[in-house]
Amino acid sequence: MTSVPEPGTPASSSQPRTGFWPNTLRFIARLPLTAKIGGVMVLLMILVAIFAPLLLTHDPTTQSMIRRNQGFSARNWLGTDGFGRDVYSRLVLGARYTLAITMTSLVIAAALGTFIGLAAAYNRGGKLDMVVVWxxxxxxxxPTMILGVIVVAVLGPGLTNVGLAICIAFLPRLTRMARGVALSIVANDYIEAARALGASRLRIILRHLLPNIMSEMTAITALWLGTGVQVETSLSFLGLGVQPPTPSWGLMIKEGIATLYINPWPSLFPVMAILFVILGLNLLVDGIQDNKTPGMRDA
Structure with a gap:
Protein backbone atom coordinates (compact mmCIF):
# COMPACT_ATOMS: atom_id res chain seq x y z
CA MET A 1 0.00 0.00 0.00
CA THR A 2 1.47 3.35 -1.10
CA SER A 3 1.69 5.91 1.64
CA VAL A 4 0.76 9.51 0.93
CA PRO A 5 3.29 12.05 2.18
CA GLU A 6 1.94 14.44 4.74
CA PRO A 7 1.93 18.15 4.05
CA GLY A 8 5.20 19.85 4.94
CA THR A 9 7.36 16.76 4.34
CA PRO A 10 10.58 17.25 2.35
CA ALA A 11 10.34 17.13 -1.45
CA SER A 12 10.72 13.70 -2.97
CA SER A 13 13.63 12.67 -5.13
CA SER A 14 11.35 12.83 -8.20
CA GLN A 15 11.29 16.63 -8.02
CA PRO A 16 13.85 18.64 -10.04
CA ARG A 17 17.28 18.74 -8.46
CA THR A 18 18.66 22.05 -7.37
CA GLY A 19 22.27 23.07 -7.29
CA PHE A 20 24.80 25.08 -9.25
CA TRP A 21 25.42 22.67 -12.13
CA PRO A 22 21.80 21.48 -12.61
CA ASN A 23 20.59 25.08 -12.56
CA THR A 24 23.37 26.14 -14.95
CA LEU A 25 22.52 23.37 -17.41
CA ARG A 26 18.81 24.25 -17.29
CA PHE A 27 19.65 27.91 -17.84
CA ILE A 28 21.81 27.08 -20.87
CA ALA A 29 19.12 24.79 -22.28
CA ARG A 30 16.57 27.64 -22.13
CA LEU A 31 18.82 30.05 -24.04
CA PRO A 32 17.91 30.86 -27.65
CA LEU A 33 20.03 29.40 -30.42
CA THR A 34 21.77 32.71 -31.13
CA ALA A 35 22.96 32.94 -27.53
CA LYS A 36 24.31 29.39 -27.67
CA ILE A 37 26.18 30.19 -30.88
CA GLY A 38 27.59 33.35 -29.30
CA GLY A 39 28.63 31.41 -26.20
CA VAL A 40 30.47 28.85 -28.32
CA MET A 41 32.25 31.64 -30.22
CA VAL A 42 33.36 33.36 -27.02
CA LEU A 43 34.38 30.09 -25.38
CA LEU A 44 36.44 29.16 -28.44
CA MET A 45 38.41 32.41 -28.32
CA ILE A 46 38.95 32.08 -24.56
CA LEU A 47 40.31 28.55 -25.05
CA VAL A 48 42.60 29.81 -27.81
CA ALA A 49 43.91 32.51 -25.46
CA ILE A 50 44.44 30.05 -22.60
CA PHE A 51 46.19 27.37 -24.65
CA ALA A 52 47.98 29.77 -27.02
CA PRO A 53 51.52 28.46 -26.28
CA LEU A 54 50.40 24.92 -27.16
CA LEU A 55 48.84 26.04 -30.46
CA LEU A 56 51.85 27.91 -31.85
CA THR A 57 53.61 26.52 -34.89
CA HIS A 58 56.46 29.08 -34.95
CA ASP A 59 58.08 31.63 -32.69
CA PRO A 60 55.82 34.66 -33.29
CA THR A 61 58.71 37.11 -32.88
CA THR A 62 61.26 35.43 -35.19
CA GLN A 63 61.89 37.49 -38.33
CA SER A 64 63.04 36.25 -41.73
CA MET A 65 63.72 38.64 -44.58
CA ILE A 66 63.77 35.68 -46.97
CA ARG A 67 60.19 34.65 -46.12
CA ARG A 68 58.55 38.07 -46.17
CA ASN A 69 54.94 38.44 -47.37
CA GLN A 70 54.47 34.81 -48.32
CA GLY A 71 51.04 33.31 -48.91
CA PHE A 72 49.27 30.38 -47.29
CA SER A 73 51.33 27.21 -47.15
CA ALA A 74 51.77 24.02 -45.16
CA ARG A 75 54.65 25.69 -43.32
CA ASN A 76 52.90 29.02 -42.68
CA TRP A 77 49.16 28.34 -42.52
CA LEU A 78 48.14 32.00 -42.75
CA GLY A 79 51.24 33.24 -44.52
CA THR A 80 53.88 35.65 -43.22
CA ASP A 81 53.93 39.41 -42.61
CA GLY A 82 56.28 42.11 -43.84
CA PHE A 83 58.96 40.95 -41.40
CA GLY A 84 58.70 37.26 -42.31
CA ARG A 85 56.91 36.33 -39.06
CA ASP A 86 54.24 33.64 -39.00
CA VAL A 87 50.81 35.33 -39.05
CA TYR A 88 48.97 32.36 -37.51
CA SER A 89 51.30 32.20 -34.48
CA ARG A 90 51.09 35.95 -33.95
CA LEU A 91 47.29 35.87 -34.26
CA VAL A 92 46.98 33.09 -31.68
CA LEU A 93 49.36 34.66 -29.16
CA GLY A 94 47.82 38.07 -29.82
CA ALA A 95 44.50 36.66 -28.63
CA ARG A 96 46.08 35.92 -25.26
CA TYR A 97 47.37 39.47 -24.78
CA THR A 98 44.30 41.25 -26.16
CA LEU A 99 41.69 39.18 -24.31
CA ALA A 100 43.68 38.84 -21.08
CA ILE A 101 44.28 42.58 -20.79
CA THR A 102 40.68 43.45 -21.66
CA MET A 103 38.98 40.85 -19.45
CA THR A 104 41.22 41.42 -16.43
CA SER A 105 40.81 45.18 -16.62
CA LEU A 106 37.03 45.03 -17.01
CA VAL A 107 36.60 42.52 -14.17
CA ILE A 108 38.57 44.82 -11.87
CA ALA A 109 36.59 47.85 -13.08
CA ALA A 110 33.31 45.95 -12.60
CA ALA A 111 34.25 44.89 -9.06
CA LEU A 112 35.27 48.41 -8.05
CA GLY A 113 32.33 50.02 -9.85
CA THR A 114 29.83 47.63 -8.28
CA PHE A 115 30.94 48.33 -4.71
CA ILE A 116 31.21 52.09 -5.28
CA GLY A 117 27.79 52.14 -6.94
CA LEU A 118 26.24 50.09 -4.12
CA ALA A 119 27.71 52.36 -1.46
CA ALA A 120 26.45 55.45 -3.31
CA ALA A 121 22.96 53.96 -3.81
CA TYR A 122 22.69 52.97 -0.14
CA ASN A 123 23.66 56.54 0.79
CA ARG A 124 21.26 58.07 -1.72
CA GLY A 125 21.16 61.82 -1.41
CA GLY A 126 24.06 61.86 1.05
CA LYS A 127 27.54 63.32 0.67
CA LEU A 128 29.06 60.09 -0.65
CA ASP A 129 26.35 59.75 -3.28
CA MET A 130 26.78 63.37 -4.36
CA VAL A 131 30.57 63.02 -4.71
CA VAL A 132 30.26 59.75 -6.66
CA VAL A 133 27.63 61.17 -9.01
CA TRP A 134 29.73 64.31 -9.59
CA PRO A 143 34.48 59.24 -24.56
CA THR A 144 35.84 55.87 -23.46
CA MET A 145 38.57 55.85 -26.09
CA ILE A 146 39.70 59.41 -25.36
CA LEU A 147 39.86 58.73 -21.62
CA GLY A 148 41.97 55.64 -22.28
CA VAL A 149 44.34 57.62 -24.50
CA ILE A 150 44.71 60.32 -21.85
CA VAL A 151 45.61 57.78 -19.15
CA VAL A 152 48.17 56.00 -21.34
CA ALA A 153 49.61 59.32 -22.52
CA VAL A 154 50.18 60.29 -18.89
CA LEU A 155 51.48 56.92 -17.66
CA GLY A 156 53.28 55.79 -20.83
CA PRO A 157 52.73 52.73 -23.05
CA GLY A 158 52.97 49.16 -21.78
CA LEU A 159 50.84 46.20 -20.78
CA THR A 160 50.20 47.34 -17.21
CA ASN A 161 49.40 50.91 -18.16
CA VAL A 162 47.02 49.83 -20.93
CA GLY A 163 45.17 47.61 -18.46
CA LEU A 164 44.96 50.51 -16.01
CA ALA A 165 43.72 52.81 -18.77
CA ILE A 166 40.92 50.41 -19.71
CA CYS A 167 39.98 50.01 -16.05
CA ILE A 168 39.78 53.77 -15.49
CA ALA A 169 37.93 54.36 -18.78
CA PHE A 170 35.14 51.91 -17.91
CA LEU A 171 34.99 52.48 -14.14
CA PRO A 172 32.60 55.49 -14.23
CA ARG A 173 30.23 53.72 -16.63
CA LEU A 174 30.09 50.52 -14.61
CA THR A 175 29.70 52.52 -11.39
CA ARG A 176 26.76 54.40 -12.87
CA MET A 177 25.16 51.14 -13.99
CA ALA A 178 25.59 49.56 -10.54
CA ARG A 179 24.19 52.61 -8.79
CA GLY A 180 21.17 52.75 -11.11
CA VAL A 181 20.33 49.07 -10.60
CA ALA A 182 20.86 49.27 -6.83
CA LEU A 183 18.63 52.34 -6.40
CA SER A 184 15.57 50.26 -7.30
CA ILE A 185 16.51 47.69 -4.65
CA VAL A 186 17.35 50.07 -1.79
CA ALA A 187 13.72 51.23 -1.64
CA ASN A 188 12.42 47.70 -0.94
CA ASP A 189 10.84 46.89 2.41
CA TYR A 190 13.33 44.18 3.34
CA ILE A 191 16.17 46.71 3.21
CA GLU A 192 14.30 48.90 5.67
CA ALA A 193 13.61 45.84 7.81
CA ALA A 194 17.32 44.97 7.86
CA ARG A 195 18.12 48.51 8.97
CA ALA A 196 15.48 48.34 11.70
CA LEU A 197 16.98 45.08 12.99
CA GLY A 198 20.33 46.81 13.39
CA ALA A 199 22.19 45.30 10.41
CA SER A 200 25.36 47.21 9.56
CA ARG A 201 25.76 49.10 6.30
CA LEU A 202 28.40 46.64 5.06
CA ARG A 203 26.19 43.66 5.85
CA ILE A 204 23.23 45.13 3.99
CA ILE A 205 25.37 45.90 0.96
CA LEU A 206 27.03 42.47 0.84
CA ARG A 207 24.08 40.34 1.95
CA HIS A 208 21.07 42.05 0.38
CA LEU A 209 22.18 44.43 -2.39
CA LEU A 210 25.14 42.67 -4.01
CA PRO A 211 23.45 39.31 -4.75
CA ASN A 212 20.48 41.11 -6.32
CA ILE A 213 22.54 43.02 -8.90
CA MET A 214 25.14 40.36 -9.73
CA SER A 215 23.30 39.00 -12.77
CA GLU A 216 22.69 42.47 -14.21
CA MET A 217 26.29 43.58 -13.65
CA THR A 218 27.64 40.36 -15.15
CA ALA A 219 25.60 40.90 -18.30
CA ILE A 220 26.57 44.57 -18.49
CA THR A 221 30.26 43.74 -18.04
CA ALA A 222 30.09 41.05 -20.72
CA LEU A 223 28.47 43.53 -23.09
CA TRP A 224 31.22 46.08 -22.42
CA LEU A 225 33.89 43.47 -23.19
CA GLY A 226 33.39 44.07 -26.89
CA THR A 227 34.05 47.79 -26.45
CA GLY A 228 37.02 46.94 -24.23
CA VAL A 229 38.56 44.86 -27.02
CA GLN A 230 38.11 47.81 -29.37
CA VAL A 231 39.81 50.17 -26.90
CA GLU A 232 42.77 47.81 -26.35
CA THR A 233 43.31 47.18 -30.05
CA SER A 234 42.94 50.90 -30.82
CA LEU A 235 45.57 51.82 -28.23
CA SER A 236 47.92 49.19 -29.64
CA PHE A 237 47.23 50.45 -33.16
CA LEU A 238 48.19 53.97 -32.06
CA GLY A 239 51.44 52.66 -30.54
CA LEU A 240 50.24 53.29 -26.97
CA GLY A 241 49.47 49.70 -26.05
CA VAL A 242 51.40 46.47 -26.41
CA GLN A 243 54.86 47.22 -27.73
CA PRO A 244 56.64 45.25 -30.47
CA PRO A 245 57.75 42.55 -30.92
CA THR A 246 54.97 41.30 -28.57
CA PRO A 247 51.99 40.37 -30.77
CA SER A 248 48.65 42.10 -30.31
CA TRP A 249 45.73 42.31 -32.69
CA GLY A 250 45.87 46.11 -32.84
CA LEU A 251 49.63 46.08 -33.38
CA MET A 252 49.26 43.46 -36.13
CA ILE A 253 46.78 45.70 -37.95
CA LYS A 254 49.16 48.64 -37.70
CA GLU A 255 52.18 46.67 -38.93
CA GLY A 256 50.20 45.15 -41.81
CA ILE A 257 49.11 48.50 -43.24
CA ALA A 258 52.55 49.01 -44.84
CA THR A 259 52.00 45.96 -47.06
CA LEU A 260 48.21 46.14 -47.29
CA TYR A 261 48.07 46.24 -51.11
CA ILE A 262 50.49 43.39 -51.74
CA ASN A 263 49.68 41.24 -48.68
CA PRO A 264 46.44 42.23 -46.88
CA TRP A 265 46.14 39.10 -44.70
CA PRO A 266 48.37 40.18 -41.76
CA SER A 267 45.91 43.06 -41.20
CA LEU A 268 42.68 41.34 -42.21
CA PHE A 269 43.01 38.30 -39.95
CA PRO A 270 43.20 40.31 -36.67
CA VAL A 271 40.27 42.44 -37.89
CA MET A 272 38.23 39.26 -38.45
CA ALA A 273 39.28 37.97 -35.00
CA ILE A 274 38.07 41.20 -33.37
CA LEU A 275 34.78 40.97 -35.30
CA PHE A 276 34.40 37.32 -34.24
CA VAL A 277 34.82 38.13 -30.54
CA ILE A 278 32.53 41.17 -30.55
CA LEU A 279 29.82 39.34 -32.52
CA GLY A 280 29.98 36.38 -30.15
CA LEU A 281 29.69 38.60 -27.09
CA ASN A 282 26.74 40.53 -28.51
CA LEU A 283 24.88 37.35 -29.47
CA LEU A 284 25.49 35.84 -26.04
CA VAL A 285 24.48 38.88 -23.99
CA ASP A 286 21.42 39.69 -26.14
CA GLY A 287 20.25 36.10 -25.86
CA ILE A 288 20.67 36.10 -22.08
CA GLN A 289 18.76 39.37 -21.77
CA ASP A 290 15.94 38.08 -23.99
CA ASN A 291 15.78 34.90 -21.91
CA LYS A 292 15.44 36.91 -18.69
CA THR A 293 12.78 39.21 -20.16
CA PRO A 294 10.82 37.15 -22.72
CA GLY A 295 8.42 39.99 -23.39
CA MET A 296 11.19 41.96 -25.07
CA ARG A 297 11.29 39.51 -27.98
CA ASP A 298 7.90 40.67 -29.19
CA ALA A 299 8.63 44.35 -28.66
Whole structure:
Protein backbone atom coordinates (compact mmCIF):
# COMPACT_ATOMS: atom_id res chain seq x y z
CA MET A 1 0.00 0.00 0.00
CA THR A 2 1.47 3.35 -1.10
CA SER A 3 1.69 5.91 1.64
CA VAL A 4 0.76 9.51 0.93
CA PRO A 5 3.29 12.05 2.18
CA GLU A 6 1.94 14.44 4.74
CA PRO A 7 1.93 18.15 4.05
CA GLY A 8 5.20 19.85 4.94
CA THR A 9 7.36 16.76 4.34
CA PRO A 10 10.58 17.25 2.35
CA ALA A 11 10.34 17.13 -1.45
CA SER A 12 10.72 13.70 -2.97
CA SER A 13 13.63 12.67 -5.13
CA SER A 14 11.35 12.83 -8.20
CA GLN A 15 11.29 16.63 -8.02
CA PRO A 16 13.85 18.64 -10.04
CA ARG A 17 17.28 18.74 -8.46
CA THR A 18 18.66 22.05 -7.37
CA GLY A 19 22.27 23.07 -7.29
CA PHE A 20 24.80 25.08 -9.25
CA TRP A 21 25.42 22.67 -12.13
CA PRO A 22 21.80 21.48 -12.61
CA ASN A 23 20.59 25.08 -12.56
CA THR A 24 23.37 26.14 -14.95
CA LEU A 25 22.52 23.37 -17.41
CA ARG A 26 18.81 24.25 -17.29
CA PHE A 27 19.65 27.91 -17.84
CA ILE A 28 21.81 27.08 -20.87
CA ALA A 29 19.12 24.79 -22.28
CA ARG A 30 16.57 27.64 -22.13
CA LEU A 31 18.82 30.05 -24.04
CA PRO A 32 17.91 30.86 -27.65
CA LEU A 33 20.03 29.40 -30.42
CA THR A 34 21.77 32.71 -31.13
CA ALA A 35 22.96 32.94 -27.53
CA LYS A 36 24.31 29.39 -27.67
CA ILE A 37 26.18 30.19 -30.88
CA GLY A 38 27.59 33.35 -29.30
CA GLY A 39 28.63 31.41 -26.20
CA VAL A 40 30.47 28.85 -28.32
CA MET A 41 32.25 31.64 -30.22
CA VAL A 42 33.36 33.36 -27.02
CA LEU A 43 34.38 30.09 -25.38
CA LEU A 44 36.44 29.16 -28.44
CA MET A 45 38.41 32.41 -28.32
CA ILE A 46 38.95 32.08 -24.56
CA LEU A 47 40.31 28.55 -25.05
CA VAL A 48 42.60 29.81 -27.81
CA ALA A 49 43.91 32.51 -25.46
CA ILE A 50 44.44 30.05 -22.60
CA PHE A 51 46.19 27.37 -24.65
CA ALA A 52 47.98 29.77 -27.02
CA PRO A 53 51.52 28.46 -26.28
CA LEU A 54 50.40 24.92 -27.16
CA LEU A 55 48.84 26.04 -30.46
CA LEU A 56 51.85 27.91 -31.85
CA THR A 57 53.61 26.52 -34.89
CA HIS A 58 56.46 29.08 -34.95
CA ASP A 59 58.08 31.63 -32.69
CA PRO A 60 55.82 34.66 -33.29
CA THR A 61 58.71 37.11 -32.88
CA THR A 62 61.26 35.43 -35.19
CA GLN A 63 61.89 37.49 -38.33
CA SER A 64 63.04 36.25 -41.73
CA MET A 65 63.72 38.64 -44.58
CA ILE A 66 63.77 35.68 -46.97
CA ARG A 67 60.19 34.65 -46.12
CA ARG A 68 58.55 38.07 -46.17
CA ASN A 69 54.94 38.44 -47.37
CA GLN A 70 54.47 34.81 -48.32
CA GLY A 71 51.04 33.31 -48.91
CA PHE A 72 49.27 30.38 -47.29
CA SER A 73 51.33 27.21 -47.15
CA ALA A 74 51.77 24.02 -45.16
CA ARG A 75 54.65 25.69 -43.32
CA ASN A 76 52.90 29.02 -42.68
CA TRP A 77 49.16 28.34 -42.52
CA LEU A 78 48.14 32.00 -42.75
CA GLY A 79 51.24 33.24 -44.52
CA THR A 80 53.88 35.65 -43.22
CA ASP A 81 53.93 39.41 -42.61
CA GLY A 82 56.28 42.11 -43.84
CA PHE A 83 58.96 40.95 -41.40
CA GLY A 84 58.70 37.26 -42.31
CA ARG A 85 56.91 36.33 -39.06
CA ASP A 86 54.24 33.64 -39.00
CA VAL A 87 50.81 35.33 -39.05
CA TYR A 88 48.97 32.36 -37.51
CA SER A 89 51.30 32.20 -34.48
CA ARG A 90 51.09 35.95 -33.95
CA LEU A 91 47.29 35.87 -34.26
CA VAL A 92 46.98 33.09 -31.68
CA LEU A 93 49.36 34.66 -29.16
CA GLY A 94 47.82 38.07 -29.82
CA ALA A 95 44.50 36.66 -28.63
CA ARG A 96 46.08 35.92 -25.26
CA TYR A 97 47.37 39.47 -24.78
CA THR A 98 44.30 41.25 -26.16
CA LEU A 99 41.69 39.18 -24.31
CA ALA A 100 43.68 38.84 -21.08
CA ILE A 101 44.28 42.58 -20.79
CA THR A 102 40.68 43.45 -21.66
CA MET A 103 38.98 40.85 -19.45
CA THR A 104 41.22 41.42 -16.43
CA SER A 105 40.81 45.18 -16.62
CA LEU A 106 37.03 45.03 -17.01
CA VAL A 107 36.60 42.52 -14.17
CA ILE A 108 38.57 44.82 -11.87
CA ALA A 109 36.59 47.85 -13.08
CA ALA A 110 33.31 45.95 -12.60
CA ALA A 111 34.25 44.89 -9.06
CA LEU A 112 35.27 48.41 -8.05
CA GLY A 113 32.33 50.02 -9.85
CA THR A 114 29.83 47.63 -8.28
CA PHE A 115 30.94 48.33 -4.71
CA ILE A 116 31.21 52.09 -5.28
CA GLY A 117 27.79 52.14 -6.94
CA LEU A 118 26.24 50.09 -4.12
CA ALA A 119 27.71 52.36 -1.46
CA ALA A 120 26.45 55.45 -3.31
CA ALA A 121 22.96 53.96 -3.81
CA TYR A 122 22.69 52.97 -0.14
CA ASN A 123 23.66 56.54 0.79
CA ARG A 124 21.26 58.07 -1.72
CA GLY A 125 21.16 61.82 -1.41
CA GLY A 126 24.06 61.86 1.05
CA LYS A 127 27.54 63.32 0.67
CA LEU A 128 29.06 60.09 -0.65
CA ASP A 129 26.35 59.75 -3.28
CA MET A 130 26.78 63.37 -4.36
CA VAL A 131 30.57 63.02 -4.71
CA VAL A 132 30.26 59.75 -6.66
CA VAL A 133 27.63 61.17 -9.01
CA TRP A 134 29.73 64.31 -9.59
CA UNK A 135 32.87 62.28 -10.39
CA UNK A 136 30.90 60.02 -12.74
CA UNK A 137 29.48 63.03 -14.57
CA UNK A 138 32.94 64.57 -14.97
CA UNK A 139 34.63 61.39 -16.21
CA UNK A 140 31.77 60.48 -18.56
CA UNK A 141 32.19 63.75 -20.43
CA UNK A 142 35.18 62.01 -22.02
CA PRO A 143 34.48 59.24 -24.56
CA THR A 144 35.84 55.87 -23.46
CA MET A 145 38.57 55.85 -26.09
CA ILE A 146 39.70 59.41 -25.36
CA LEU A 147 39.86 58.73 -21.62
CA GLY A 148 41.97 55.64 -22.28
CA VAL A 149 44.34 57.62 -24.50
CA ILE A 150 44.71 60.32 -21.85
CA VAL A 151 45.61 57.78 -19.15
CA VAL A 152 48.17 56.00 -21.34
CA ALA A 153 49.61 59.32 -22.52
CA VAL A 154 50.18 60.29 -18.89
CA LEU A 155 51.48 56.92 -17.66
CA GLY A 156 53.28 55.79 -20.83
CA PRO A 157 52.73 52.73 -23.05
CA GLY A 158 52.97 49.16 -21.78
CA LEU A 159 50.84 46.20 -20.78
CA THR A 160 50.20 47.34 -17.21
CA ASN A 161 49.40 50.91 -18.16
CA VAL A 162 47.02 49.83 -20.93
CA GLY A 163 45.17 47.61 -18.46
CA LEU A 164 44.96 50.51 -16.01
CA ALA A 165 43.72 52.81 -18.77
CA ILE A 166 40.92 50.41 -19.71
CA CYS A 167 39.98 50.01 -16.05
CA ILE A 168 39.78 53.77 -15.49
CA ALA A 169 37.93 54.36 -18.78
CA PHE A 170 35.14 51.91 -17.91
CA LEU A 171 34.99 52.48 -14.14
CA PRO A 172 32.60 55.49 -14.23
CA ARG A 173 30.23 53.72 -16.63
CA LEU A 174 30.09 50.52 -14.61
CA THR A 175 29.70 52.52 -11.39
CA ARG A 176 26.76 54.40 -12.87
CA MET A 177 25.16 51.14 -13.99
CA ALA A 178 25.59 49.56 -10.54
CA ARG A 179 24.19 52.61 -8.79
CA GLY A 180 21.17 52.75 -11.11
CA VAL A 181 20.33 49.07 -10.60
CA ALA A 182 20.86 49.27 -6.83
CA LEU A 183 18.63 52.34 -6.40
CA SER A 184 15.57 50.26 -7.30
CA ILE A 185 16.51 47.69 -4.65
CA VAL A 186 17.35 50.07 -1.79
CA ALA A 187 13.72 51.23 -1.64
CA ASN A 188 12.42 47.70 -0.94
CA ASP A 189 10.84 46.89 2.41
CA TYR A 190 13.33 44.18 3.34
CA ILE A 191 16.17 46.71 3.21
CA GLU A 192 14.30 48.90 5.67
CA ALA A 193 13.61 45.84 7.81
CA ALA A 194 17.32 44.97 7.86
CA ARG A 195 18.12 48.51 8.97
CA ALA A 196 15.48 48.34 11.70
CA LEU A 197 16.98 45.08 12.99
CA GLY A 198 20.33 46.81 13.39
CA ALA A 199 22.19 45.30 10.41
CA SER A 200 25.36 47.21 9.56
CA ARG A 201 25.76 49.10 6.30
CA LEU A 202 28.40 46.64 5.06
CA ARG A 203 26.19 43.66 5.85
CA ILE A 204 23.23 45.13 3.99
CA ILE A 205 25.37 45.90 0.96
CA LEU A 206 27.03 42.47 0.84
CA ARG A 207 24.08 40.34 1.95
CA HIS A 208 21.07 42.05 0.38
CA LEU A 209 22.18 44.43 -2.39
CA LEU A 210 25.14 42.67 -4.01
CA PRO A 211 23.45 39.31 -4.75
CA ASN A 212 20.48 41.11 -6.32
CA ILE A 213 22.54 43.02 -8.90
CA MET A 214 25.14 40.36 -9.73
CA SER A 215 23.30 39.00 -12.77
CA GLU A 216 22.69 42.47 -14.21
CA MET A 217 26.29 43.58 -13.65
CA THR A 218 27.64 40.36 -15.15
CA ALA A 219 25.60 40.90 -18.30
CA ILE A 220 26.57 44.57 -18.49
CA THR A 221 30.26 43.74 -18.04
CA ALA A 222 30.09 41.05 -20.72
CA LEU A 223 28.47 43.53 -23.09
CA TRP A 224 31.22 46.08 -22.42
CA LEU A 225 33.89 43.47 -23.19
CA GLY A 226 33.39 44.07 -26.89
CA THR A 227 34.05 47.79 -26.45
CA GLY A 228 37.02 46.94 -24.23
CA VAL A 229 38.56 44.86 -27.02
CA GLN A 230 38.11 47.81 -29.37
CA VAL A 231 39.81 50.17 -26.90
CA GLU A 232 42.77 47.81 -26.35
CA THR A 233 43.31 47.18 -30.05
CA SER A 234 42.94 50.90 -30.82
CA LEU A 235 45.57 51.82 -28.23
CA SER A 236 47.92 49.19 -29.64
CA PHE A 237 47.23 50.45 -33.16
CA LEU A 238 48.19 53.97 -32.06
CA GLY A 239 51.44 52.66 -30.54
CA LEU A 240 50.24 53.29 -26.97
CA GLY A 241 49.47 49.70 -26.05
CA VAL A 242 51.40 46.47 -26.41
CA GLN A 243 54.86 47.22 -27.73
CA PRO A 244 56.64 45.25 -30.47
CA PRO A 245 57.75 42.55 -30.92
CA THR A 246 54.97 41.30 -28.57
CA PRO A 247 51.99 40.37 -30.77
CA SER A 248 48.65 42.10 -30.31
CA TRP A 249 45.73 42.31 -32.69
CA GLY A 250 45.87 46.11 -32.84
CA LEU A 251 49.63 46.08 -33.38
CA MET A 252 49.26 43.46 -36.13
CA ILE A 253 46.78 45.70 -37.95
CA LYS A 254 49.16 48.64 -37.70
CA GLU A 255 52.18 46.67 -38.93
CA GLY A 256 50.20 45.15 -41.81
CA ILE A 257 49.11 48.50 -43.24
CA ALA A 258 52.55 49.01 -44.84
CA THR A 259 52.00 45.96 -47.06
CA LEU A 260 48.21 46.14 -47.29
CA TYR A 261 48.07 46.24 -51.11
CA ILE A 262 50.49 43.39 -51.74
CA ASN A 263 49.68 41.24 -48.68
CA PRO A 264 46.44 42.23 -46.88
CA TRP A 265 46.14 39.10 -44.70
CA PRO A 266 48.37 40.18 -41.76
CA SER A 267 45.91 43.06 -41.20
CA LEU A 268 42.68 41.34 -42.21
CA PHE A 269 43.01 38.30 -39.95
CA PRO A 270 43.20 40.31 -36.67
CA VAL A 271 40.27 42.44 -37.89
CA MET A 272 38.23 39.26 -38.45
CA ALA A 273 39.28 37.97 -35.00
CA ILE A 274 38.07 41.20 -33.37
CA LEU A 275 34.78 40.97 -35.30
CA PHE A 276 34.40 37.32 -34.24
CA VAL A 277 34.82 38.13 -30.54
CA ILE A 278 32.53 41.17 -30.55
CA LEU A 279 29.82 39.34 -32.52
CA GLY A 280 29.98 36.38 -30.15
CA LEU A 281 29.69 38.60 -27.09
CA ASN A 282 26.74 40.53 -28.51
CA LEU A 283 24.88 37.35 -29.47
CA LEU A 284 25.49 35.84 -26.04
CA VAL A 285 24.48 38.88 -23.99
CA ASP A 286 21.42 39.69 -26.14
CA GLY A 287 20.25 36.10 -25.86
CA ILE A 288 20.67 36.10 -22.08
CA GLN A 289 18.76 39.37 -21.77
CA ASP A 290 15.94 38.08 -23.99
CA ASN A 291 15.78 34.90 -21.91
CA LYS A 292 15.44 36.91 -18.69
CA THR A 293 12.78 39.21 -20.16
CA PRO A 294 10.82 37.15 -22.72
CA GLY A 295 8.42 39.99 -23.39
CA MET A 296 11.19 41.96 -25.07
CA ARG A 297 11.29 39.51 -27.98
CA ASP A 298 7.90 40.67 -29.19
CA ALA A 299 8.63 44.35 -28.66
Missing amino acids: LIDVLMTF
